[in-house]
Amino acid sequence: MSAAELDLPLDDTPASRFLAWLIGGLVFLAVLACAVAIFSQSAVDRLAERPRIVTVALPAVEDPAEAEAELAQVRSLLEQLPGVAWTALVSKDELDKLVEPWIGRVSPEARAEILLPRLLDVRFQPGVVPDVEDLTRRVRAVAPGAMVEETSPTGGALEEVALRLRWIGGGAGLLVLLVLVVAVVVVTRSSLDLHDETVDLLRLLGAPDRYVARQFELHAMASALRGGSVGFALALATILGLVHLPALWGVRLVPVVPRPLDWILLAIVPVLAALLITLSARLAAVYGLARLR
């Protein structure tokens, strides 16, 4: 005697037996696709964590003392702002290199006669996004005519690739889950047709449709747990292999080290798949039973 035994012999048909394998394979693919999306998001997040730099250009002032006082005032103001890590005055040599494309190489005497704005690099703490407009307003209160602009280095190609991979991985993951739902619906409907006599008997014994649908739901859930666990374990092994094995030969295939949160998000994929499978089987059975009336 067993309460766990299903009233419908759902494991007796090839399609139902195959369901666990199918789920395993698709969960494997879904986890891999989601790993690409999650690790890419992780890379994008890390790139966003790089400290941001803003350059403040103070208008040239002839009087050195006045210039010095104004600079000190502006630095003091900036360094007191929340999120600012430090400020640094761009050196004269660096400034010369910056303007060289416009004024060409000039002698030191001629250069001394050219009044150039003073540039101040303001570096923010990681994760702080500077409000350039507010900063401009504050600086201009002390140094009228000052210009403020963000000069953070861009993420470049890596960020671009990470962003694309995030969408591709996420899209592929969703597509695989969609295929999984369709497969479960097809298998449930075909099982319902194959077992119509048993379903008829259960109904004759007074079973409401929700009782019969529960049989399909339980079978799908058991298949999801069996197949999903295997698929997830294999996907995990594959990911760990891709992350760690090439490192033994000094190669790095995955350019980011996954965070604990990434693994947690990955673990949600088979759980989500199991929920989707169970719900799909139930709905397919309920609609199928309505058709069998």
Added chain:
Amino acid sequence: MSAGSSGAVDEDRSGRAILQLHGVGMRYGSGDEVLRDIDLTINAGTFHYLVGPSGAGKSSLLRVMALSAPPSRGTVVLFGRDVALVDRDELGRLRRRIGVVFQDFRLLDHLSAFDNVALPLRIGGADEEQISAYVSQMLSWLGLAERMEAKPAQLSMGQRQLVSVARAVVTKPDLLLADEPTSNVEPARVERLMFLFSELHRLGTAVVLATHSRELLRRWAFPVLHIERGRLIRPLPTDRAAAE
């Protein structure tokens, strides 16, 4: 029980009507009608044999009464509800008050004898402790204590029939419909089965038992419904029905 236009049966007992068939006709597909103009009332706590030659419509009538097949015309009122008008949940509730012994047993091959008998109790939402007690008691009483874990394929025809009977009566239904429930059972067990049906009847279950057995009709005297060519023709005293 009373049968109207097609037969002259009027044997109403004091019990309330639990099943009424009005002008019921039935055909399979586009074939001829296998049931014609059946008017019949079954009251609570009654016991009737359903007799007639092979192909007369006994099994079809039982199928209509068990809500296993819809009539092609006429109405079926079960426990005061016109079954054509009830929703599916209500239909399930009505069916749970009927026990059916099928001629071909209709046991689930992948389930043990115990689980087959437990099926209507599980469908009804009984707890496992209750199920274990009822089913074990029922199977033991029918002499199948040693065969509870056996699958139908491992049982003899007679044992399968007993399991089918146990499944039909385990819920103590208000209406028991049995199609040839003793045909494969050894004589010693027939006695037991008939005692079981009589006890259910005594406790208030209405029983309709289709049979070919003259022996049954002779030994356990109950009113007889006679069906021929799809019509309930007349009531027969038990001794005459047995003789015929």
